[in-house]
Each structure stands twice: as C-alpha cells, then as structure tokens.
Amino acid sequence: MxxxxxxxxxxxxxxxxxxxxxxxxxxxxxxxxxxxxxxxxxxxxxxxxxxxxxxxxxxxxxxxxxxxxxxxxxxxxxxxxxxxxxxxxxxxxxxxxxxxxxxxxxxxxxxxxxxxxxxxxxxTMPEVGPQWRDQLREQLTSPRRPTNQGRKVRLQPPKFREDYLAFTNQGEQTVYQALRQIQEKDLPRESTIGIYPLAGGRVPGRTWEPDFLVTYKGRAGVLEIDGPHHNGRRAMDATRDHLLMDAGVAFVDRIPVEAVDDPAELNAVLRRFLRRLGDAS
CATH class of the missing domain: 3.30.300 (GMP Synthetase; Chain A, domain 3)
Structure with a gap:
C-alpha cells in the first residue's frame, strides 16, 4: 500500500x-x-x-x-x-x-x-437482447453450422466486432488491431502471421477458448490478456500452459493489461511473442 x-x-x-x-x-x-x-x-x-x-x-x-x-x-x-x-x-x-x-x-x-x-x-447467464425471440428462432431453424469463433452463447450481436470476427471486450479488439498491423504492414506476405481470436479448441478433458491463437513460421502460439489482479492465478496458468503445450502449442504468453492501452509497449510485447514463437522448438 x-x-x-x-x-x-x-x-x-x-x-x-x-x-x-x-x-x-x-x-x-x-x-x-x-x-x-x-x-x-x-x-x-x-x-x-x-x-x-x-x-x-x-x-x-x-x-x-x-x-x-x-x-x-x-x-x-x-x-x-x-x-x-x-x-x-x-x-x-x-x-x-x-x-x-x-x-x-x-x-x-x-x-x-x-x-x-x-x-x-x-x-453463466446468457446475454439477451430485445430481439431474443427472433434470434432464437433463427438459431433453431438456420441451416448454418455454428463456428468455433467466439463459441460462448450470445443472443444479442457482439458489441466488439471487426473483420467479421467477434471479441469479448475492447482490449481484445485492440490487441487484434495491433496483430493485424504486424500481419499486413510489417511482415512480408509470404512469411506473415495468422490471427485467430477466441478460437474454441479441445485439449484432453477440456474445451478452451484462448484470447488469441497465432500461427507463425509453421508454429502455433497462444496469447492471453491478463487481468489487473492476475498474480494469484499463476500456478493455475502454468497448469493450463502445460496442457496446451502438451497438445502441440509451441509457446504460450500473456499480455499485461496495462500494455493494452500503451501502443508502444503492446507492439513490443507482441514482437517479443512472435520472436519467441518463431524460435520455439
């Protein structure tokens, strides 16, 4: 204090x-x-x-x-x-x-x-908007199969959307924009990154939806955004990281929530992640 x-x-x-x-x-x-x-x-x-x-x-x-x-x-x-x-x-x-x-x-x-x-x-209580009846009817009758992107049930349109992708909050969208900048502007087209926000996936015994799955140089890495009071969960994070890496994820890293609002720091964190992902073995 x-x-x-x-x-x-x-x-x-x-x-x-x-x-x-x-x-x-x-x-x-x-x-x-x-x-x-x-x-x-x-x-x-x-x-x-x-x-x-x-x-x-x-x-x-x-x-x-x-x-x-x-x-x-x-x-x-x-x-x-x-x-x-x-x-x-x-x-x-x-x-x-x-x-x-x-x-x-x-x-x-x-x-x-x-x-x-x-x-x-x-x-968990679902998010419901005024048009919930119509949206439920559409979900029940639609021939389209559900995707794994943003798998949590949302009965109202996601508040944060970009490039036909949904985000849970503004922080995730900010990180996506920074990754897309690196993807489109900073890396050569033939050796760039793939960005998969909220990509629901399965590891033995668990279904998880990491904030970001990123592919680079033939490897897949996971990026999570830490909350402001994350210190008490580090042991649980380590267990989760091991499960992901046992399932083929090459590298797992976390973005401090403070970095999300600092473009220079966020860019440095993301570049460090990509450098380590590219070097992961």
Missing amino acids: TTDPWGSPQQPTGSESASFEDIINNPFIDTAAKFNAMADSALGHAVTLLHRRGEREVVELVLEVDKAIVEFDREYEEWTFWLEVSPEQYSCFTDVLVEKLRDTYREVCQRLQFHDFGLTIRE
Whole structure:
C-alpha cells in the first residue's frame, strides 16, 4: 500500500499491479470489491493446493470457470461466492468434485482468516437482447453450422466486432488491431502471421477458448490478456500452459493489461511473442 508524505494511505493508480493483500487492505475500495478479492485469493490458494495434491481434474474444472463473483443474497442476508460456468461444463462439476473444492476452499479461508462466503456453482447467464425471440428462432431453424469463433452463447450481436470476427471486450479488439498491423504492414506476405481470436479448441478433458491463437513460421502460439489482479492465478496458468503445450502449442504468453492501452509497449510485447514463437522448438 502506498502512502502520501504524511503517511496516509493512497489509492493505487491504474498502472500499479496490486496484490490481493493490497486490494483487501485498501481503505478506498468498497465492501464488494474487498470480498471479491478475498474470495478469489482463497480460490487461487485452494486450487493451487489441489494441484500440488495431484487433484488435476478439479484444477482443470476451475480453469473452465467463466466468472467468479461474490454477491449478497438479500433473502438469506449472507454473501455467496458464485463460480459461473458454461452449460456444457456445468454437468462436469459433480458433487464429489465440488465438495473436494469446497473443503479445500474452507480450509484456506480458515488459515487465511477470511470469511467463508460459501462457494457455489451455477450456469453463466446468457446475454439477451430485445430481439431474443427472433434470434432464437433463427438459431433453431438456420441451416448454418455454428463456428468455433467466439463459441460462448450470445443472443444479442457482439458489441466488439471487426473483420467479421467477434471479441469479448475492447482490449481484445485492440490487441487484434495491433496483430493485424504486424500481419499486413510489417511482415512480408509470404512469411506473415495468422490471427485467430477466441478460437474454441479441445485439449484432453477440456474445451478452451484462448484470447488469441497465432500461427507463425509453421508454429502455433497462444496469447492471453491478463487481468489487473492476475498474480494469484499463476500456478493455475502454468497448469493450463502445460496442457496446451502438451497438445502441440509451441509457446504460450500473456499480455499485461496495462500494455493494452500503451501502443508502444503492446507492439513490443507482441514482437517479443512472435520472436519467441518463431524460435520455439
């Protein structure tokens, strides 16, 4: 936690990479943000412990989680930690595996002296627009086969689109534009890159949708955009990286979220990725 010259705590700026401890002890953030940091920290510790204990199946399931959020249940007047997963993954969270995760999560909360928010699994809520009836009818009757690009169900048109491709957020679209600049302007046409955003794919036991699959010099690499509070998930990331590389991905790299808004830094990160991908063996 940073302080001013008089020793009073200051709110971290967006350029700082805050740890869970920084967030939890930050007097400027609201209760919900603090509780979410506690819950995510406990989850990260729990899943890392399970990984060390050889519980690979549970670890892989948690890596499939679309969203983790603490919400206040007004009916029961308590906070609940929800792990949201896609419909196709929901059935994989069997009672045995969920209880194993809960037990370790409770153990971590007790050891870290965190509140146990009650870890629960639910399906991700679909995005629905005013024309949902027409869009569902079209999906039910359309002869077109679904593609693997942006596989998550969206019942309203994607907000971020370019070159007939969908993106989850502005950051992904910015990275795509930077990669396309390198593809079209900086590299020779006969030795350029292929860019595949949100390309759903299957590795043993898991279906994943990395932010970007990039091909270069006969090799395939994966690029992910890290969130601002990603430090607590590095062990899980390492497990995921190993699964991808075991399945033939030559190199996996991550873009710090701070670099997305800095064109020069983003360009440097992408060029480093391509250099390492080209040299990967």
